[in-house]
Structure formats: structure tokens, C-alpha cells
Amino acid sequence: MTRVFALVDCNNFYASCERLFRPDLKGRPIIVLSNNDGCVVARSAEAKSLGIKMGVPFFQIQQLVREHDVQVFSSNYALYGDMSARVMSLLEQMAPRVEVYSIDEAFLDLSGVSACSDLETFGHQVRFEVQKCTGIHVCVGIAPTKTLAKLANHAAKRYPKTGGVVDLMDPARQRRLLSITPVDEVWGVGRRLAPRLNTAGIRTALELADANPKSVRRQFNVVLERTLRELNGISCLELDTIPPSKKQIVCSRSFGERVTDYDNMHAAICRYVERACEKLRAQRSTARMLNVFIRTNPFNSTDPYYSNSANIGIPEPSADTRDFIEAAVRGLRSIWKPGYRYMKAGVMLSDFYEPGTFQPSLLEVNVRPSSSTVLMETLDRINQSGLGQVWFGGQSRAKNWTMKRQYLSPSYTTRWSEIPVVRLESPLEWRCDNI
DNA sequence: TCTGGGGTCCTAGGACCC
């Protein structure tokens, strides 16, 4: 049976989410910044055409922003996450199998679905439905492999006359598109591989597709060999409909202001441990290893650089925040050096076990009281209820380490107090305002 | 002055085992 994959990708997702509730920003350039308002992570079409590049530090484009009255937003993940869930649930209604690949894109498996026999029409239906129900514009790429579906989606975005849908099931059409696609635009070819491929005389996606798979594996790696086969229409990457549980969980942040005293660092680390343990419990895992790291600014050549990390084992797999706070503090004390201006810190949990699968040694007594599970469940329930927050003492030692989010928009869809209000000014005229 | 956060997969090499 021929495989059919569709890649549905939201256009300028974060910028579009911000504009959804601000119709007054229609046609104006919008950018969204990373945590701490550090880099540009999303741009509206208008901002792209001003030449604002993805990932550029915000401070480097201040003048451009002023000159063109670019609208700036801090990342509002509550908003983007909620809009994403709405888009994904629509896709799940339209296709039998869906892999949510990232916050703004999903692969659909359309193999053998008769309602999808006219694939291009189906693509347009998806676009129409998502736009009607959420206001978000998507593009659809359809092909016999995921890698080709990615390329089809790029083409749908790049060439307006496609109407936002490209059906790349036809091999001749595949080769035409591959021949005009630089190899570095292929999914799986990053900034390290691209120059090496160019040196080897492979400049276009078609040249990669036509290369010898064996020698590509020998000269590069097995991952690139798979990419090559995918470009030839041989599906090597399956659809993952159930997100696999994480094998490690990281929580780390850069600080809004440099951290120089121990109490602030201690508070930040405790907060990160709490977040990481919440994620751990959400996927019903337990962990046995914690890594804590601290680092100064590597870009700054005048301040002395220091970076260190510590691994601390937990005797028995646990999901109890208290165990990890204790371990993290022990680790932090062992690597903390006063006199530095710290920029970033974080914790990582690893070595996961499903509850009940860990084999303790013969002489070890199970010391974990069942009250631990109950306590953690209660904690999570309170914190998710929206009625208030409970946290551990460690993070209230100091408060001077939070993120910078100067341009944050309201949580329009997830907070009652920030819900947008529509005011009718006259029967035929309406305006959408935030409070 | 100001440069994000969170993941995955693969490979090579060392330690160790019989």
C-alpha cells in the first residue's frame, strides 16, 4: 500500500496567535521574543520582509523596531499552548492518525483513507476548517514520506499560487521540486552537514536523492542515508501517534538579571526542581538521577567565565520533589563559587523508571512511605486548580532571579481575568479590545 | 548593557566481563 503523509504547519504561529486577539495589528510587523526577551523566535510576514532574521538578539534590531513600529511581544506560552491544542483537536477529527510533532505542526497519516482520495481537495478542507474554527492559517504538504511532506509544506508556504496546499505524490513532480531546493533546506540537513555536502558536490536536494546510499552512510552517517531514501519516496520514518515518554526532563532558564548571591541561586534551583518534578509526575515516571548546572555568560569576554555541573544520584527512583530539592541543594553547594555573575542555571532529571519496576537490592528496605505519592498528587492538584499555588520553602529565600517578560500579552484564552471583551459601538460595528 | 529552552538519535571509546 502506498503511504501518504500530510504535514500541516501553522503559518507564523506565535505571531498569528498574538494577532488573533488584536485585529488592530492586521498588516503590521510583529515579532515574538524568547524567554527573557533575548532573541527573536517568531515573525509575522511583514516582519520577515523587513529582513528581521530568526534567532537574532533583540538588542541588535532595536533601531529597525523603532523605525518601522514593529510590534514586540514576549513569549506567551499559555496562549500558544492553548491555541495549539485547539488546532490539533480539529486535525484529530479530520484524520484517523495524527502525530503532534511540535507546538505548531502535525503529521497526518492518510494511507488508504478513501475520503482522502483527492488529496489536494482534502488539504484545502483542512485549511478551511482550521481557519474557520481557530483563525489560524495553516499550509499542507502531502507526500509518500515525511521528509517529502516537509518539503511539500515548504513549497506550499513559499509559492502563493499553490493556495497553501502541495500534493507531492507524483514522482516527476517530486524531482522537479527537489531540483530547485538547496540541500540545506532538507529536513535533517543542518548547518554542520550542509557545508560538508556542498564540498562533496551535493548542492541540491535532488543531488542528495541521486547519491549512492552506501557511500553516503560511509562518508556521513546512517541518519543521512535514511533522509536520502525518504527523498526517493521510500518511507523510513514512521508516524508516532503516542508521544513516547521522555527519557530526560530539563528545566533551565537564563536570569533576567545576573545572579551573584547564593540565596537567589538557591531559590531559582528549587523552583526549577519543582517544575521538573511536576513534569516527571505528569508522565507517571520516577527518576534516580539529578544534574544541576550553573553558568556565567559565555559571550562576555570581560567577566571571568565559570561553568560547572554536578550529578547526584537518588538512592531509590522517586517522583517526590523533596528528594530532588535535597539532592539539588547538595549539588549546588558543591559547585557554587562566589564572585561570579551567573547568567543561567538549570536541573536535569534522568534514569527514569516506571513506578514499581525498579529492583532494589536484597538488603534495602523500602523506606518510601505511601504518603509521599498522596502528598505530591495533592500538591499538583492544588497548583493546577487555578485557585492558588503551593510551593516549597527553598524558593522563597529570595525573589531576585525571575525572567524578563516586558512585552507579555494577556492570557486571552486561559485566564478568566484576561479574557478579551467585545464592545458593540453600533449595531453594525464592533471592535475587539483587551481590558 | 542586552545572545532561549527543551528535546532526540547515533557513534566512538573506555571499562569491564568471560
Place this chain on the structure above:
DNA sequence: TCTGGGGTCCTAGGACCC
């Protein structure tokens, strides 16, 4: 003087993705 062959597990580092 002469010093094998085959395996596993772990870690660090490199590559990629959004």
C-alpha cells in the same frame, strides 16, 4: 619471546529538530 576474541554497558560529544 610469546599476550585472543567476543561481548555489554556507560558516557561524552556531535549532529539534528522546533
